[in-house]
Amino acid sequence: MRNNNDGIIATGGSHVVSSAVASGRNARAAVHGSGSTEAGDGRQRSPEEVRELVARLIDALGRSDHPDRADLIEIAEDAREELAAENRRMGKLRMLARTLVSAVAGFTALASLAQPIEEAVRGL
Numbered sequence: 001m002r003n004n005n006d007g008i009i010a011t012g013g014s015h016v017v018s019s020a021v022a023s024g025r026n027a028r029a030a031v032h033g034s035g036s037t038e039a040g041d042g043r044q045r046s047p048e049e050v051r052e053l054v055a056r057l058i059d060a061l062g063r064s065d066h067p068d069r070a071d072l073i074e075i076a077e078d079a080r081e082e083l084a085a086e087n088r089r090m091g092k093l094r095m096l097a098r099t100l101v102s103a104v105a106g107f108t109a110l111a112s113l114a115q116p117i118e119e120a121v122r123g124l
Contacts, residue, residue, distance in 0.1 A: 075099055
């Protein structure tokens, strides 16, 4: 009987939500919990809180090596400006958010997989 964890092995498409990773055709990941104050905890946030999250994303993108970081920062800045507008266009915000998520999803999946791989290699 094996009592070790070889980490996550993902092939095909992937979907990452918070700390959950799903792999395979039409993969979907979900995290369910309570009491969290982190982004993605499902609670409704004020426009100011969302603007702060977008500002954190802009800072993180600026430090990243993402090949499209300049374009993504511009998109995030557009979202931040839209959030500050008196008459926010929710359709535009949803489109900007979907664009950002799709652009960084692969990097998040890779980062989530890198840790278990590194730990597994250390254990060899």
